[in-house]
Amino acid sequence: MLRHFKAEFFKTLGHPTRIRILDALRDGELTVGDLQQRLKAEQSAVSQHLAALRSRDFVHARRVGTSVWYSVADAAIWELLDIARDIYERQLSSNRAMFEALQ
Amino acid sequence: MLRHFKAEFFKTLGHPTRIRILDALRDGELTVGDLQQRLKAEQSAVSQHLAALRSRDFVHARRVGTSVWYSVADAAIWELLDIARDIYERQLSSNRAMFEALQ
């Protein structure tokens, strides 16, 4: 049942904080503390969302001393985010065109 | 807040039935009845999932007589599904390699 995988896959992407984490990791590896600061989110929340991303192999974790560095496991994940943005923008302009046609 | 959009966007993809609907529509326009049959799902469920896909502009609906034909609004949506599959397969083979290394 590959469909279930795909659904779980996308469901994991279906949270603003997790999207923000992945976007932040475009710049390279970051620690949990870095992510907390950038996202201005609770420690627990960041850690829980990272756990979700880890369990689906969206990110890799690398321990150095007491801190853990996270990175995106597969660069194709950013392709997904970019295609999503493209679709969004096409929707926007199509809606705008429809709106203007009604004027 | 574009992140929220992206999250909602992916959340909409985060259900097996909705993935199956989008995959079924690769062959072209289908009516709700067609989809019911192909997915062997309840009428209400199909209709509700279509409503979810409609609300996010994943699909277009076109009424002809008493039936409604659905189609995918933006072909880039299949790109998303395909990239997701690619990532999945890479994960699989990476896990397999790791497993074999442990033998």
Place this chain on the structure above:
DNA sequence: CATGAATATTCGAATATCATAATGTAGCCT
């Protein structure tokens, strides 16, 4: 080995999602 720093996990209540069942609506056809 006691302490502190960084991160993870567990717990609980609030909220969201889902499936099923029931009801509503819109367009034929006679």
Place this chain on the structure above:
DNA sequence: AGGCTACATTATGATATTCGAATATTCATG
């Protein structure tokens, strides 16, 4: 108008997610 077909919507109980608080773990250092 009345009935039928094809969909859509609403209601409701069950399950899943999410957040913040509390607690636990892991590692370095004195």
